[in-house]
Amino acid sequence: ETGVTQTPRHLVMGMTNKKSLKCEQHLGHNAMYWYKQSAKKPLELMFVYSLEERVENNSVPSRFSPECPNSSHLFLHLHTLQPEDSALYLCASSDGPDTQYFGPGTRLTVL
Amino acid sequence: GESVGLHLPTLSVQEGDNSIINCAYSNSASDYFIWYKQESGKGPQFIIDIRSNMDKRQGQRVTVLLNKTVKHLSLQIAATQPGDSAVYFCAENSREYGNKLVFGAGTILRVKS
Numbered sequence: 001e002t003g004v005t006q007t008p009r010h011l012v013m014g015m016t017n018k019k020s021l022k023c024e025q026h027l028g029h030n031a032m033y034w035y036k037q038s039a040k041k042p043l044e045l046m047f048v049y050s051l052e053e054r055v056e057n058n059s060v061p062s063r064f065s066p067e068c069p070n071s072s073h074l075f076l077h078l079h080t081l082q083p084e085d086s087a088l089y090l091c092a093s094s095d096g097p098d099t100q101y102f103g104p105g106t107r108l109t110v111l
Numbered sequence: 112g113e114s115v116g117l118h119l120p121t122l123s124v125q126e127g128d129n130s131i132i133n134c135a136y137s138n139s140a141s142d143y144f145i146w147y148k149q150e151s152g153k154g155p156q157f158i159i160d161i162r163s164n165m166d167k168r169q170g171q172r173v174t175v176l177l178n179k180t181v182k183h184l185s186l187q188i189a190a191t192q193p194g195d196s197a198v199y200f201c202a203e204n205s206r207e208y209g210n211k212l213v214f215g216a217g218t219i220l221r222v223k224s
Binding site for chain 1: 152153157160211216
C-alpha cells in the first residue's frame with residue numbers, strides 16, 4: 001500500500017462542508033484515477049488523469065471536483081455532498097493502459 | 112461467478128483446499144484481464160494479470176485461466192489459507208476502453224479453519 005497513499009483514511013462531513021481528499025503515488029506512473037466504491041456494487045470510475053490532463057469525467061456531479069497539480073498528486077474536492085455520496089473513495093495509478101495500483105481508500109460519511 | 116446487485120456471490124472453502132473463483136466478461140474485444148483482491152478496510156490489491164494471447168498464467172499459488180470462446184476468466188488459488196479471505200474482483204480492458212478498467216461486482220471468498 002505504500003505505493004499509493006491516501007489521506008484522510010476516514011472523513012465525516014456535513015452536507016454544507018467543503019473538504020478535500022488527497023492521493024499521492026510514489027510509483028512514477030503517468031495516469032491517476034478516482035473511483036467510488038459503494039456497498040456491494042462494482043467499482044465506479046469517476047475521473048481519469050493522464051499526463052496531468054483530465055481524459056475522463058464519467059458523468060460525475062459537479063459537487064465532486066478533481067485536481068491534478070502534477071503526475072504524483074491527485075485531489076478530490078468535495079462540496080455540498082449528499083448522504084448517498086457516502087462511500088469508499090479509491091485512488092489508483094498506472095503506467096499507461098496497464099495494471100492499476102490502488103491506494104487504501106478514504107471512507108467518507110456524509111451526514 | 113460474478114453478479115451485479117445487492118448480493119455478492121460467496122465461496123466458502125476449507126483451509127488447505129483449492130479455490131476457484133469465476134468471472135464472465137462482456138466485451139469480446141477485451142485484451143487484458145486482471146484479478147484483484149480486496150481485504151476489509153483496504154484498497155484492491157493486484158494479484159495476477161493475463162493478456163488475450165494467452166490462456167493460462169501462473170503466479171505464486173495462483174493461476175488465471177482465460178477462455179475467450181465463452182468469455183470466461185477464472186482464478187485458482189492453491190492450498191487456500193485464512194489470509195486469502197477477501198473479495199476478489201476481475202477487471203477487463205480493451206483498446207476500446209482506453210485507460211478504463213471495467214470491474215465485476217466481486218466474489219467473497221471465506222476460508223474455514
